[in-house]
Amino acid sequence: MPSVSDTYIENRQRVQPTHTNNYASAHGGNVVKWMDEIGAMSAMRAAGETCVTANIDGLDFKRPVPQGDTCVIESYVYAVGRTSLRTRIRAYRESPRMGERELTTESYFVFVAVDADGNPTPVPELEVAGERCRELRDEALAGEPDESR
Known part of the structure; x- marks a missing residue:
């Protein structure tokens, strides 16, 4: 059974000129793409299966990521x-x-595990063992958009 901390992934993307908008900051679509890719990796670690995006909830852009900076994605x-x-x-x-x-952007994504034919498939329970797992889970639950609860 995977734990919350087993699914934690952090990745970096250097913001290049081809990633930017007219204001020399990362285009929002690129940021969402990077978030979706890393989020799917976290979901696959938990599910042990291919996972596809089902819902993006509460996507909030708080500030830009300037060209030349690094965009760090945590999932x-x-x-x-x-x-x-x-x-x-x-x-x-x-x-x-x-x-x-x-912090520039935050969101909650829902992924669905699928089998080789693309049909939804069951996922194992998620273990919340240890202080780090509890902190991550509790922090996420506290910040969830109301309609997710």
């Missing part, structure tokens, strides 16, 4: 249903030289 699964996995995903802008970080 983990904090709850599961029969075939679904609720995933918290946050993006940060990070200075590549100093490592200073600032």
Whole structure:
């Protein structure tokens, strides 16, 4: 049985000129794409199956990620249903030289595990063992949009 912390993934993407909009910051569509990719990886770690995006809830862009900065994506699964996995995903802008970080975007994605034929398939229970797992889960549950609860 996978734990919440087993699903934690953090990845970085350097924001290049081809990733930017007219204001020299990461295009929102690119940020969402990076979030979706890393979120799916977290969901697959929990499910042990291919996972596809079913819902994006409460996508909030708080500030831009400037060209030349690094976009850090943090993702983990904090709850599961029969075939679904609720995933918290946050993006940060990070200075590549100093490592200073600032939250830019956050959301909750729901992924569904699918079999080889693309049909929903059951996922294992998610273990919440240890303080780190509880902190991650509780933080995600506290910030969930109301309609997710």
